[in-house]
Amino acid sequence: MNWILWVVVGLLGLIAAAWGIGMILPKGHSVSRTLGLNQPPEAVWQAVTDYAAMPSWRGDLAKVERLPDAGGHEVWRETMKNGYVIPLETVESAPPRRLVRKIADPKLPFGGAWTYELAATGSGSALKITEDGEVYSPIFRVVSRFTDQAATITGFLTALAKKFQEEPRFGED
Numbered sequence: 669m670n671w672i673l674w675v676v677v678g679l680l681g682l683i684a685a686a687w688g689i690g691m692i693l694p695k696g697h698s699v700s701r702t703l704g705l706n707q708p709p710e711a712v713w714q715a716v717t718d719y720a721a722m723p724s725w726r727g728d729l730a731k732v733e734r735l736p737d738a739g740g741h742e743v744w745r746e747t748m749k750n751g752y753v754i755p756l757e758t759v760e761s762a763p764p765r766r767l768v769r770k771i772a773d774p775k776l777p778f779g780g781a782w783t784y785e786l787a788a789t790g791s792g793s794a795l796k797i798t799e800d801g802e803v804y805s806p807i808f809r810v811v812s813r814f815t816d817q818a819a820t821i822t823g824f825l826t827a828l829a830k831k832f833q834e835e836p837r838f839g840e841d
Contacts, residue, residue, distance in 0.1 A: 702839040703825040713764035725831035
């Protein structure tokens with residue numbers, strides 16, 4: 669029976685240590701990925717701004733629902749295939765070169781914005797996505813240090829390349 673007490677104390681100690689380490693870690697992080705495509709910037713812009721069509725080419729996305737605008741900005745809700753729901757807002761749009769979207773729910777355990785920068789290249793386009801994210805829970809901050817913080821961007825860009833029937837070509841960031 670004594671061993672159960674030691675296991676419980678040990679687990680509580682690990683949780684307290686993770687919480688303490690998480691309190692020291694910064695809430696914010698910034699990661700970027702760049703994808704080269706053999707498509708004109710206008711075609712890439714159309715794909716990344718047509719959120720209603722994204723479930724047809726993003727394997728992680730179950731559905732998208734338009735929500736009422738907020739302050740004149742376009743807002744919608746993405747429901748992921750795992751059931752997670754994320755409301756997003758377009759806060760800046762300068763076709764076809766710059767787009768900024770942010771999470772539109774301050775109650776989520778994370779937040780942030782994604783900046784899409786699109787440039788013409790000799791062979792088509794280069795799309796750079798930068799995630800300026802925040803993780804509010806100290807324990808989740810510790811966990812996020814052991815994961816690929818660019819995984820969401822990489823998944824999006826890989827799906828975008830496949831939408832255009834291209835192999836993803838990632839560039840230097």
